[in-house]
Amino acid sequence: MQSTLCLRSLRPINCSRMARTKQKGRRGRGGHRGGGRGGGGGGGGSQRPPQDNRRSEEIVKQNEKFQRYYNTLDIVPDSTENQAFWASLRRELPNSFRFTGSKGHALGVRNNLVERFFPIISKIEHDGRPVEIPTQIPWFPDGLAYTMKTPKNVVRKYEPFKEFQRFLVSETGVGNISRQEHVSMIPPLLLDIRPEHTVLDLCAAPGSKSAQLIEAIHAGEEERVLAAIAKVNGKESASNGAPLAESEQYDSGRSTGLLVANDVNYQRAQMLVHQVKRLNSPNLIVTNHDATMFPSIELPSLPAAPGQPKKGRYLKFDRILADVPCSGDGTCRKNPSIWKDWSPQNGLGLYITQVRILTRALQMLKTGGRVVYSTCSLNPVENEAVVSSAIERCGGVAKVRLVDCSDKLPSLIRSQGLPDWNIMSRNGNIYESYPEAEQYETEDSKIVPGMFPPGPEEQIPLQHCMRVYPHQQDTGGFFIAVMEKLSEIRAKPEAESKSMKKDWKFQGPPAAVAEAKAEPETLVGEIVKEIDQHQPPTISEADTDSAAARQNAAPEVDAGVGTKRKVAEELQPEPRKRRRDDGAANEESFKYLDPNHPELESIYSFYELTPDFPRDRFLVRNPAGDPVKGIYYSSQLAKEILVTNEGRGMKFVHAGVKMFMKQDSQGQDICRWRIQTEGLPIIEGWVGESRVIRLRKKSTLRKLLVEMFPKLKVDENGEGGWKALDEVGKQVLDIGMGCCVLRVEASEGPDGFEEPLTLPLWRSMHSLNLMLPKEERKAMLLRIFNEDTELVNHDMKGGKAANGEAAVKGSVAAEEDAVEVERKIEADETIEVEELGEDAKLGEQLAADQDALAAEDIVRAEELEKMETEETKVADAMPERAGEGDEANTTV
Ligand SMILES: C[S@@+](CC[C@H](N)C(=O)[O-])C[C@H]1O[C@@H](n2cnc3c(N)ncnc32)[C@H](O)[C@@H]1O
Numbered sequence: 063m064q065s066t067l068c069l070r071s072l073r074p075i076n077c078s079r080m081a082r083t084k085q086k087g088r089r090g091r092g093g094h095r096g097g098g099r100g101g102g103g104g105g106g107g108s109q110r111p112p113q114d115n116r117r118s119e120e121i122v123k124q125n126e127k128f129q130r131y132y133n134t135l136d137i138v139p140d141s142t143e144n145q146a147f148w149a150s151l152r153r154e155l156p157n158s159f160r161f162t163g164s165k166g167h168a169l170g171v172r173n174n175l176v177e178r179f180f181p182i183i184s185k186i187e188h189d190g191r192p193v194e195i196p197t198q199i200p201w202f203p204d205g206l207a208y209t210m211k212t213p214k215n216v217v218r219k220y221e222p223f224k225e226f227q228r229f230l231v232s233e234t235g236v237g238n239i240s241r242q243e244h245v246s247m248i249p250p251l252l253l254d255i256r257p258e259h260t261v262l263d264l265c266a267a268p269g270s271k272s273a274q275l276i277e278a279i280h281a282g283e284e285e286r287v288l289a290a291i292a293k294v295n296g297k298e299s300a301s302n303g304a305p306l307a308e309s310e311q312y313d314s315g316r317s318t319g320l321l322v323a324n325d326v327n328y329q330r331a332q333m334l335v336h337q338v339k340r341l342n343s344p345n346l347i348v349t350n351h352d353a354t355m356f357p358s359i360e361l362p363s364l365p366a367a368p369g370q371p372k373k374g375r376y377l378k379f380d381r382i383l384a385d386v387p388c389s390g391d392g393t394c395r396k397n398p399s400i401w402k403d404w405s406p407q408n409g410l411g412l413y414i415t416q417v418r419i420l421t422r423a424l425q426m427l428k429t430g431g432r433v434v435y436s437t438c439s440l441n442p443v444e445n446e447a448v449v450s451s452a453i454e455r456c457g458g459v460a461k462v463r464l465v466d467c468s469d470k471l472p473s474l475i476r477s478q479g480l481p482d483w484n485i486m487s488r489n490g491n492i493y494e495s496y497p498e499a500e501q502y503e504t505e506d507s508k509i510v511p512g513m514f515p516p517g518p519e520e521q522i523p524l525q526h527c528m529r530v531y532p533h534q535q536d537t538g539g540f541f542i543a544v545m546e547k548l549s550e551i552r553a554k555p556e557a558e559s560k561s562m563k564k565d566w567k568f569q570g571p572p573a574a575v576a577e578a579k580a581e582p583e584t585l586v587g588e589i590v591k592e593i594d595q596h597q598p599p600t601i602s603e604a605d606t607d608s609a610a611a612r613q614n615a616a617p618e619v620d621a622g623v624g625t626k627r628k629v630a631e632e633l634q635p636e637p638r639k640r641r642r643d644d645g646a647a648n649e650e651s652f653k654y655l656d657p658n659h660p661e662l663e664s665i666y667s668f669y670e671l672t673p674d675f676p677r678d679r680f681l682v683r684n685p686a687g688d689p690v691k692g693i694y695y696s697s698q699l700a701k702e703i704l705v706t707n708e709g710r711g712m713k714f715v716h717a718g719v720k721m722f723m724k725q726d727s728q729g730q731d732i733c734r735w736r737i738q739t740e741g742l743p744i745i746e747g748w749v750g751e752s753r754v755i756r757l758r759k760k761s762t763l764r765k766l767l768v769e770m771f772p773k774l775k776v777d778e779n780g781e782g783g784w785k786a787l788d789e790v791g792k793q794v795l796d797i798g799m800g801c802c803v804l805r806v807e808a809s810e811g812p813d814g815f816e817e818p819l820t821l822p823l824w825r826s827m828h829s830l831n832l833m834l835p836k837e838e839r840k841a842m843l844l845r846i847f848n849e850d851t852e853l854v855n856h857d858m859k860g861g862k863a864a865n866g867e868a869a870v871k872g873s874v875a876a877e878e879d880a881v882e883v884e885r886k887i888e889a890d891e892t893i894e895v896e897e898l899g900e901d902a903k904l905g906e907q908l909a910a911d912q913d914a915l916a917a918e919d920i921v922r923a924e925e926l927e928k929m930e931t932e933e934t935k936v937a938d939a940m941p942e943r944a945g946e947g948d949e950a951n952t953t954v
Pocket residue numbers: 095096246264265266267268269270271272324325326327330351352353354385386387388415909912913916917918
């Protein structure tokens with residue numbers, strides 16, 4: 063049997079993640095975007111065609127304007143193809159999913175699924191016809207994404223799918239599989255991300271693309287870090303040379319890049335945190351800003367030359383994803399209410415926000431950097447028109463290149479961008495040009511010149527945009543454009559651009575763009591813009607325009623030192639302040655610890671942490687900055703950003719991976735900080751041998767998974783106890799009490815593991831325990847041993863071992879204690895559930911205008927609350943605490 067394990071995977075094993083991903087009943091609204099839902103579909107097959115189980119919904123899939131507009135545009139000109147296009151829009155959507163995490167780990171889980179379940183599925187018949195096995199999405203790298211036509215309800219309820227469904231649920235629960243819409247996987251791939259890239263995802267919630275971006279930043283990291291560790295341990299020859307060379311380019315192999323994932327809607331930003339947190343990336347910051355005026359992020363200033371003023375530095379990004387809010391008519395297969403609700407006004411109303419977001423993205427990009435703009439709408443007003451309007455506002459094709467991606471993802475069937483289109487007005491009139499629209503539209507019409515195709519003089523090669531139509535490979539509809547910034551830009555005032563000015567005429571590069579050349583700015587090492595702190599910084603047009611549009615008047619700009627972001631903040635609607643129990647307004651705290659802090663010193667010495675592991679990136683999440691309950695870890699760049707921008711109006715919602723948790727009631731020689739499962743993959747390679755136990759046999763791991771708190775004492779016959787722990791027994795006996803690292807090593811033979819794995823272990827006086835939640839133990843038992851086994855808890859009151867119902871009771875008692883500890887931690891470090899409810903409402907209000915048509919998977923406060931509660935319940939299996947009922951586990 064194939065073992066599929068997670069070595070230093072970005073996402074190890076975590077109960078809270080497990081709970082989080084059980085996001086039952088996430089609610090979507092008509093016209094919303096996003097992944098994961100949908101039915102299935104049929105068609106095709108060998109002798110007898112497999113059944114098309116996708117049932118048509120009761121909803122009437124007709125909309126006169128929707129059909130007339132796209133038929134008038136001739137977006138799919140060939141008549142046979144056009145019929146296929148409309149027919150597919152009326153069918154339900156197949157399910158698609160991808161395997162997540164580091165490549166090695168994802169391949170392991172995939173192989174397990176394919177080898178174990180595909181032979182079973184290929185024999186299943188439903189309603190007298192064979193069902194189709196999931197098919198690989200051909201253009202997705204490494205064969206890690208699949209699409210499946212059998213509808214979800216059949217997979218869920220039809221008995222022959224039972225085992226497969228259980229596996230899917232379990233692996234989705236622990237984050238090894240992500241349900242994501244087929245076409246939604248495209249944009250991150252076109253960003254071409256490298257491990258050192260600074261990446262911004264402007265409209266990121268619920269986070270399926272952010273997850274892909276994080277994976278891309280960490281690609282190849284495992285190998286590089288292993289090579290770096292081998293070198294530190296004087297075992298250079300153990301590495302194959304290439305990764306070692308690469309590892310030296312980075313930070314001891316660690317990726318130096320960063321993802322800033324942002325969403326304007328506070329509630330959705332929390333959803334985003336839930337999604338991306340489980341990837342355990344220290345190279346991630348989540349923010350909560352309006353992308354149309356995303357603040358410039360400040361970096362630490364460089365030392366000034368003698369006699370020169372200090373320079374402020376601002377982060378510019380290598381890659382930006384603008385997966386903007388849109389009308390989402392390309393998702394009508396999974397959101398059939400779009401058929402009923404479609405109106406030309408939806409696209410017309412979103413255009414200006416989309417142009418502003420893309421313009422802001424282009425401003426924040428490094429020269430040579432790349433923006434991917436995407437929507438799941440078929441409407442050219444939200445697509446080609448936005449792209450051409452943003453390029454116009456940023457100085458035309460001399461400044462921004464629309465990249466031809468026709469050679470990328472060659473097996474993806476797609477159509478070129480539209481060179482020409484008409485606009486449908488609110489009333490259903492169709493106009494070929496702005497002058498024509500002007501004749502019939504009233505003053506309050508949303509139609510502007512920028513919504514129409516650019517003239518030939520603008521030379522925008524819109525055919526380089528990518529349109530994916532539903533009939534091409536049985537997916538949703540999607541639009542993608544890739545842009546490269548050729549040189550520094552200064553976006554011209556919106557009022558002078560074709561996205562706003564009703565009598566706009568093309569006049570060559572706008573003056574403001576020419577002025578930008580004279581702007582006193584210096585590029586430092588291709589990463590930052592320097593602004594003389596003693597000069598009033600220039601407020602970007604995007605900052606002021608978007609706010610002006612909302613508030614009808616741009617306030618006077620009082621340009622003081624470092625005010626650029628401040629102004630953007632002031633122009634925003636009243637920021638949502640979070641309240642704590644004391645009612646005080648509060649921002650999240652990210653306080654870095656002094657590397658010589660006594661608590662950290664105790665950690666270094668107990669775990670014999672090699673000095674090569676960075677010691678200045680540990681942080682806490684309380685305003686006082688004391689290591690009270692949890693210690694987190696972030697990358698260097700994340701640290702610089704969090705520290706430099708503290709108290710300057712940036713709304714950071716999440717950063718840092720939980721690395722150590724305080725453990726009470728312990729003996730004198732035991733470190734009070736246990737390694738947290740989230741942080742284990744990051745730090746374990748740097749932990750000294752004195753805290754490491756090695757395991758090679760599946761049978762031993764099985765015992766540790768099934769048995770909680772197995773005793774070490776042998777029985778009266780000298781049997782059992784530590785002796786029953788086979789190859790780890792003696793090691794456990796010899797190791798000092800406290801937290802240690804269990805390294806599962808790869809080895810040959812039927813009882814060996816194909817892939818290594820690392821787990822946290824707690825050695826107490828008389829027993830030991832894997833620090834894994836029950837759900838994770840069960841998922842691993844299912845994955846590795848194909849077993850749905852009842853766990854045995856030896857940690858019973860009076861020291862009685864038990865199983866079955868009694869064992870469940872025992873574990874509940876242990877968990878209740880764990881829950882209590884976790885609850886306190888949550889109270890201090892994250893948002894209280896009740897607060898979330900209020901913030902959610904406010905966040906929803908704030909984003910309502912632009913989000914109403916585009917939001918998907920809105921999580922109601924109660925749902926979020928349920929998730930939080932579940933998460934707390936499934937707290938990590940804790941090592942012993944005083945009073946837990948087992949004297950063997952009670953610490954001295
Ligand atoms: C299409 S969804 C993004 C889907 C996401 N990229 C993913 O792959 O999971 C659009 C998101 O944009 C957010 N949004 C809407 N207006 C925004 C704005 N002005 N600034 C930032 N985010 C915005 C919405 O809250 C919504 O979560």
